[in-house]
Amino acid sequence: MIEVSGLSKHYGSKRAVDDISFTVQPGKVTGFLGPNGAGKSTTMRMILGLERPTAGQALVDGKKYSQLSSPLTSVGALLEARAVHPRRSGINHLRALARTHGIPNSRVDEVIDITGLSSAAKKKVSGYSLGMGQRLGIATAILGDPSTVILDEPVNGLDPEGVIWVRQMARYLASQGKTVFLSSHLMSEMSQTADHLIVIGQGKVLADQPLQDFLNQTGDDQVLVRTDDPDGFAEALRRDQVGVNKQDDGALVVSADGRDVAQRAQSQGVLLWEITPQQASLEQVYMSMTSDSVEYRSSDPNAGLGSGAANSTAGAESTGGHSGGGAHTAAQPEATPTGQGENYQPSHSTEQAPWNQEEK
Numbered sequence: 001m002i003e004v005s006g007l008s009k010h011y012g013s014k015r016a017v018d019d020i021s022f023t024v025q026p027g028k029v030t031g032f033l034g035p036n037g038a039g040k041s042t043t044m045r046m047i048l049g050l051e052r053p054t055a056g057q058a059l060v061d062g063k064k065y066s067q068l069s070s071p072l073t074s075v076g077a078l079l080e081a082r083a084v085h086p087r088r089s090g091i092n093h094l095r096a097l098a099r100t101h102g103i104p105n106s107r108v109d110e111v112i113d114i115t116g117l118s119s120a121a122k123k124k125v126s127g128y129s130l131g132m133g134q135r136l137g138i139a140t141a142i143l144g145d146p147s148t149v150i151l152d153e154p155v156n157g158l159d160p161e162g163v164i165w166v167r168q169m170a171r172y173l174a175s176q177g178k179t180v181f182l183s184s185h186l187m188s189e190m191s192q193t194a195d196h197l198i199v200i201g202q203g204k205v206l207a208d209q210p211l212q213d214f215l216n217q218t219g220d221d222q223v224l225v226r227t228d229d230p231d232g233f234a235e236a237l238r239r240d241q242v243g244v245n246k247q248d249d250g251a252l253v254v255s256a257d258g259r260d261v262a263q264r265a266q267s268q269g270v271l272l273w274e275i276t277p278q279q280a281s282l283e284q285v286y287m288s289m290t291s292d293s294v295e296y297r298s299s300d301p302n303a304g305l306g307s308g309a310a311n312s313t314a315g316a317e318s319t320g321g322h323s324g325g326g327a328h329t330a331a332q333p334e335a336t337p338t339g340q341g342e343n344y345q346p347s348h349s350t351e352q353a354p355w356n357q358e359e360k
């Protein structure tokens, strides 16, 4: 479990993280969501003892990171900084790390298998693709079979297969009772992975609730209706100043609640044979929630095109980029106490590894 209370981080006058409190529960995937610059990485770095808070504290299983006697077996992390020697092979990187905690080489083989790295394990890390680097990062994070796993933007830049793999891995770890804390600025990804969402914007917590509750925060009521006379009904609605959009298949999406639409249809003598409430997409709810806290905004999608210069104001929803600029790779915090191998207790077998199976 992760407990964050009154946590702040100021860089000069910049409040990167501004008095936030939340708890990340075990047995769930908790998505940590926010636009670029919202404060996600800074928060994660404070949880991992890589950044000193200006105020407040972050505890993992009741202790500050620096107080954990065997960090690798308590909390595993994938951060953005590249912490692997490029000329070292993946397997040697893992073995070296394992030795610091008395973790047997058999566990190294196990995580290589779990993460699908077998064919690349003996190759130098410098030759790894982004996806392979992410797999090695996750192998590093789970090496000590920790009860808490923190992944900062783990799907950034991955191909669809890699994205599905990370998703399955996160869900599997949660199903094993682990605390899984995953950051992303991609709503679509979170909607398929997380059970619980913590949304952050400009260093403040904007929402902390189950995914379903988040989804239920629909803004304006909208219903999809079907009728034999979509054009006539749409015209009548527009005359009454009710917003309506006709879809290619003839369905109408009407900005009103179902009862109102049914009454209007009745008064017009129009037969409706479908009325379906429309749930706002996670994207819509998120965009409206964070619209005031986007640090980098591009109002015109064509802005900068043709100038020959790269547009530096990347939109908050850009899928492949990251304000940090670099690829996300493994960063198990290196400053870890050593020689605590007796704490290592793998809790699960790698047989039938679900993350290596095809998504149904």
Ligand SMILES: Nc1ncnc2c1ncn2[C@@H]1O[C@H](COP(=O)(O)OP(=O)(O)OP(=O)(O)O)[C@@H](O)[C@H]1O
Pocket (backbone or CB within 6 Å): 011, 014, 015, 016, 017, 034, 035, 036, 037, 038, 039, 040, 041, 042, 043, 185, 295, 322, 323, 324
């Ligand atoms: N070392 C630092 N010095 C000064 N400002 C910093 C530093 N680290 C982060 N910031 C600023 O703090 C804010 C939060 O940054 P952070 O990287 O935590 O955001 P984020 O939500 O992880 O964003 P992203 O998705 O772009 O990584 C940003 O405005 C960032 O520019």
